[in-house]
Amino acid sequence: DAGITQSPRHKVTETGTPVTLRCHQTENHRYMYWYRQDPGHGLRLIHYSYGVKDTDKGEVSDGYSVSRSKTEDFLLTLESATSSQTSVYFCAISDRALGNSPLHFGNGTRLTVT
């Protein structure tokens, strides 16, 4: 693994509650990404970061927010979880802009919203 730790690995929560997922990297890479993976949809980009406090939206950002206060940590927050946010969430990192360097993924967080 490329020094990426996601926590928690599994979480069950109720509709309407806030949830924060954490991604921690030890590679000192500049770029960090949050994806979700669902059957029939493949991996879809939620948000990404191109530096400390620099973030932007991806394809499926509604209902999610992110923060990056340190190079090594990228947090994904579901402000008020819904059942449609039940998914497996993957964090990825890269040390250069894509096309010059691949993404390396963590092992995911399985989130169930009941």
Place this chain on the structure above:
Amino acid sequence: EDQVTQSPEALRLQEGESSSLNCSYTVSGLRGLFWYRQDPGKGPEFLFTLYSAGEEKEKERLKATLTKKESFLHITAPKPEDSATYLCAVQEYSGGGADGLTFGKGTHLIIQP
């Protein structure tokens, strides 16, 4: 319309039976095409990046090739440990290059001993 389409969705082979997985893409300007392997309960593991038509990359029993409209992942004499889901992803020329990859839905490959 999906920008990245992988076929077949699932493939079952006998050990030693070579085959190819397809990834077709419709982006206007390709910055890079990426292949990943994903095992159950794990994150995708990077295999190859291809940048231009005609390029080929090899790793053990895998060889990836690229044309202007599609990429193939050729698996030669596969072993049961090659069983996994293989993902293809593309990045277009847009923005500053940081804005992520577009993934296909994957091909689930099973190699039977």
